[in-house]
Amino acid sequence: MIIIDKNKCIGCSLCVKDCVAFDLKVKNGKAVAANKSCIQCGHCEAICPKGAITITGFHDKTIEMEQVRLNPKEYLESIQTRRTVRQFTSQSIPQEVIDMILEAGRLAPTGGNGQGTSYIILDQKKEVCEQIAVQMFRKGINLGKRLIAFLSNMEIDDHFFFKKAPLVILIMGKDKVSASLAAQNMATMAEANGLGVLFSGFFTTSVNLSKKIKKELGISRKEKAVTTLVIGYPAVKYNRTVHRKDIKVRVC
Ligand SMILES: Cc1cc2nc3c(=O)[nH]c(=O)nc-3n(C[C@H](O)[C@H](O)[C@H](O)COP(=O)(O)O)c2cc1C
Numbered sequence: 001m002i003i004i005d006k007n008k009c010i011g012c013s014l015c016v017k018d019c020v021a022f023d024l025k026v027k028n029g030k031a032v033a034a035n036k037s038c039i040q041c042g043h044c045e046a047i048c049p050k051g052a053i054t055i056t057g058f059h060d061k062t063i064e065m066e067q068v069r070l071n072p073k074e075y076l077e078s079i080q081t082r083r084t085v086r087q088f089t090s091q092s093i094p095q096e097v098i099d100m101i102l103e104a105g106r107l108a109p110t111g112g113n114g115q116g117t118s119y120i121i122l123d124q125k126k127e128v129c130e131q132i133a134v135q136m137f138r139k140g141i142n143l144g145k146r147l148i149a150f151l152s153n154m155e156i157d158d159h160f161f162f163k164k165a166p167l168v169i170l171i172m173g174k175d176k177v178s179a180s181l182a183a184q185n186m187a188t189m190a191e192a193n194g195l196g197v198l199f200s201g202f203f204t205t206s207v208n209l210s211k212k213i214k215k216e217l218g219i220s221r222k223e224k225a226v227t228t229l230v231i232g233y234p235a236v237k238y239n240r241t242v243h244r245k246d247i248k249v250r251v252c
Contacts, residue, residue, distance in 0.1 A: 001056045002033035002044060008052035015044035015053060039113040078191070080241050085196025088165040088232030097193045098167065101231070104189035105171070110178035117179045117226075120217055122168040129213050130161050133206035161203040165232035168200075170207060170217070170225050179226035186229060196234035203228045 002023065011029040021037040024044060031052070033044075045053045045062060102119060110117060122129060137156045144151040162168050169186070173179035187197040207213050207225040219225070 001035055002038055003054045003056060004031050004033060005052045005054075006030050008050045009048075010050055010052075012049065014047045014049065018043045018047050041113045081238070082191060083196075083238045083242070084198055085232070085234045085236065086163050086198055087235040088163055088196065089235045090164065090166070091233045092166050093195065093231065093233075097190075097195070100193065101169070101186045101189045104185040105182035108178070108182040108185045110181070111175045114175060114178065116175060117171060117173040117182045120170040120172065120219075122162075122170065122217075125216050126162065126168055129207075129216055130159070130203075132210055132212045132216070133161050133203055134158060136206055136210055137202065161200055161206070162230050163198065163232075165198070165230045167229075167231040168203075169229045169231065170204075171227050171229065172219070172223050173226050174224065176226050183227045183229060190229070190231050194233065195231050196236075198230040200228040200230050203230075 009030045011026050011031065013026045013031070015031050016024045016026055020041060020043070021039050023034050023036060023038040024031055025034075026032070031044075040055055040057070042055050042062070045055050098121075105117065105119060108117070134156055137160065141151065141154060141156060145154065171179045171183045171186075173182075183199070187199070190197050204225045204227050207217070207219070207228070213219075214221075
């Protein structure tokens with residue numbers, strides 16, 4: 001519900017202009033919410049210069065703050081020098097860092113503000129799920145080796161999926177784009193904390209194919225794993241950037 005404090009509202013219509021759902025209008029000099037098409041994006045609450053608007057139904061509190069911008073040059077350099085990490089130390093990750101990574105996912109944009117992305121942290125089930133995936137891949141790999149050059153020399157050891165990393169987070173959601181955006185936010189946050197990240201497509205495929213893994217993790221038939229973040233402190237250092245193909249851009 002959008003609740004408007006009529007005593008505070010000055011009828012400036014900033015909320016009306018910024019409402020993606022056309023749920024607000026100004027009537028007799030005051031903002032009025034229909035509360036019919038609202039997607040609870042919170043823009044009206046965020047833009048109101050008088051703090052006259054409240055969206056109900058959430059546990060968290062809004063914070064009065066200016067938008068924080070990244071330094072563009074530094075941000076581009078961090079993207080350029082980021083590498084997928086596949087070798088990790090055994091150092092465990094402090095809980096406050098894990099909380100920050102999850103918060104970066106929670107705050108990501110979602111299509112229609114659906115906020116339908118959810119997370120599974122593999123803890124006690126990590127070993128057993130990796131072993132189920134290992135068994136599955138060992139069985140299937142011979143066919144793959146014949147068809148895909150990248151797989152031809154692949155060896156599936158016992159740590160093939162998680163590389164002994166201390167933290168594995170499965171990202172679940174119906175909307176792949178929203179879940180992927182959350183994943184990218186989380187990866188960036190992990191890297192900002194000095195961690196290395198591997199997006200494990202292989203494990204994600206295993207989850208979606210394996211009834212056994214789904215059962216272990218309590219994943220229903222309808223739920224889909226969109227990606228898996230394997231996170232830990234890097235045991236490697238990269239000394240230079242890598243090559244990338246030329247960008248394909250069409251201006252129409
Ligand atoms: C969606 C996605 C899935 C991936 N799955 C795997 C995987 O299962 N195993 C793996 O070793 N690397 C995986 N990677 C890492 C890519 O292979 C990696 O990005 C590529 O080697 C380029 O290296 P760079 O990220 O350091 O630039 C994945 C990356 C993405 C974006």
